[in-house]
Amino acid sequence: MSDIGKVRLRIPSSVKPGDVVQVRALVIHPMERIERDAQGKIIQKNYNYINKVVAMYLGRTVATFDTTQNVAENPFFTFNFKATDPGQLKVQFLDTTGGRYEGTADIKFS
Amino acid sequence: MTEDHHRVSRRTALLSLSALGVAAAGGIMMMPRSASAQALGQNESVEDAIKRLFGGKPMKDGAAAVKLDVPLIAENGAVVPISVSVESPMTPTNYVKHIYVVADKNRIPVVTRVTLAPEAGRAFVGANIRLGESGDVRAIVEQSDGTLLAVKREVKVTVGGCGG
16 A cells, blocks of 8 residues: 555644644554464564554644554544644654654644 | 461461552552553453553542543444543643543453643544444543543444454
């Protein structure tokens, strides 16, 4: 899949200073599940799944998600932050193979 | 005779007390380490997972403050939308620090741990999770003063979504 790592961020179209803004973040990722052999034993290998999501606003961490394989394929997260100044919102997705996928959105006040 | 009996019981009491003390100290020492060194998701039972994460700390019923939103019936266990919102002022002195989502029947019960900062403004998180089979889904909220609030809801899963 060449789409792996595509990040989409959705923020409301108009943001006012002081608003609590809800962000929806989506990343295209397979989030591999644990596989088992015929005896039901877990096959030991490095499963490729996202284990950390970091949301930063103006360089400060707002929310961190530590995730396991129980998160669905193409994970989708919602979180809030308080918009104080115009600036950049950055969401990073880190997976177990060292992949790092980033999405950014500019927060502007209209 | 009675004295003998007394002595033994006192000894056992002391022994068990000291064992408790060691366990408690170990629990405190382990807490921060387990968060970083051990993988968050392990193949274990819910009881073990909760013990590992919270070390037997008492949990209060959080039904008044915590709202866990999950569908009653999940047709597809591979994608179950879930959201947790907590009533909290989110000030630097009183905010929601962690939100844990735990699915009882999953073979790896811990789904996610969310760490929030006061800058979040509102303690609300949502995610799409997987559920292996019908069972309880819990949200455990850790506030900045260390109080734990727990809520759970039962979800019926038509088709399981966890291979693992």
